Amino acid sequence: MIKVGVLGAKGKMGSQTCLAVEDADGLELVARLDQGDDLAELTKAGAQVVVDFTRPEVVMGNLEWCIGHGVDAVVGTTGFDDERLATLRDQLGAQPASGVLIAANFSIGAVLMMRFAAQAAKYYESVEIIELHHPDKVDAPSGTARRTAELIAAARREAGAAPVPDATTTALDGARGAEVDGIRVHGVRLRGLVAHQEVLFGDAGETLTIRHDSMHRESFMAGVLLGVRRIVDTPGLTVGLEHFLDLD
Ligand SMILES: NC(=O)C1=CN([C@@H]2O[C@H](COP(=O)(O)OP(=O)(O)OC[C@H]3O[C@@H](n4cnc5c(N)ncnc54)[C@H](OP(=O)(O)O)[C@@H]3O)[C@@H](O)[C@H]2O)C=CC1
Numbered sequence: 001m002i003k004v005g006v007l008g009a010k011g012k013m014g015s016q017t018c019l020a021v022e023d024a025d026g027l028e029l030v031a032r033l034d035q036g037d038d039l040a041e042l043t044k045a046g047a048q049v050v051v052d053f054t055r056p057e058v059v060m061g062n063l064e065w066c067i068g069h070g071v072d073a074v075v076g077t078t079g080f081d082d083e084r085l086a087t088l089r090d091q092l093g094a095q096p097a098s099g100v101l102i103a104a105n106f107s108i109g110a111v112l113m114m115r116f117a118a119q120a121a122k123y124y125e126s127v128e129i130i131e132l133h134h135p136d137k138v139d140a141p142s143g144t145a146r147r148t149a150e151l152i153a154a155a156r157r158e159a160g161a162a163p164v165p166d167a168t169t170t171a172l173d174g175a176r177g178a179e180v181d182g183i184r185v186h187g188v189r190l191r192g193l194v195a196h197q198e199v200l201f202g203d204a205g206e207t208l209t210i211r212h213d214s215m216h217r218e219s220f221m222a223g224v225l226l227g228v229r230r231i232v233d234t235p236g237l238t239v240g241l242e243h244f245l246d247l248d
């Protein structure tokens with residue numbers, strides 16, 4: 001049995017994760033912690049793996065604690081940039097047996113969407129991303145949109161593509177979205193939505209749209225459970241659930 005603790009256990013993703021872990025073969029839910037709880041409860045309960053669905057401003061502190069206490073971590077919380085990843089690599093360097101998985105999105109369909117978008121990137125002159133989420137989301141653009149933009153930008157760079165064309169010279173602030181690694185990202189917040197993304201590609205006389213929809217937070221759970229089962233045997237930093245899927 002793998003003993004699992006959940007951080008952010010009262011939140012939308014944390015509560016769904018608790019249900020999924022309780023139902024999963026070979027996993028035991030030993031701790032549910034939320035805002036104000038003492039992280040020492042994790043070691044008292046014997047947690048081997050922590051699943052973190054908290055907030056961008058607290059996740060790095062949680063991970064420093066986990067790495068320092070030899071607890072592996074599966075992280076869905078957003079807010080990771082190169083600087084944060086470098087910090088984690090340094091911390092893990094001092095604890096070579098520990099593992100951390102950072103996944104912008106645990107839904108299999110979203111991982112495929114990112115992969116397909118990276119594959120399509122070199123064939124199109126234009127590309128923009130639209131992410132659509134529930135209005136309780138605190139960060140924009142979404143972690144998934146940021147990651148998708150980075151993957152597309154890397155593929156375009158490798159192919160020697162020119163910058164995405166855009167003749168805009170006057171615009172209201174925000175009208176052209178945010179720029180991530182040279183790719184425009186637009187955010188929609190709408191009651192009724194969960195998590196959705198479109199990647200729009202365009203070239204002479206044609207467009208290609210790759211769309212993914214998470215209708216329910218259950219969509220993330222197979223990926224979270226896979227992450228928990230794999231991270232106990234995967235020391236170091238793993239960025240992206242695709243490393244635990246047989247995509248090639
Ligand atoms: N990778 C993926 O597949 C997915 C990632 N996410 C990401 O996961 C994160 C959480 O999303 P969601 O569940 O919707 O958010 P919620 O706001 O519903 O849940 C976050 C929970 O964490 C709690 N919390 C805040 N600080 C701490 C702390 N220091 N220790 C423990 N718990 C704390 C919050 O308490 P309080 O409300 O009192 O602050 C809240 O209960 C976001 O970054 C989101 O983008 C979401 C869906 C899928």
Ligand SMILES: O=C(O)C1=N[C@H](C(=O)O)C[C@H](O)C1
Binds near residue numbers: 133141142145
């Ligand atoms: O906050 C959310 O809900 C989600 N957050 C993640 C993100 O920012 O990409 C994953 C998914 O989009 C849902």
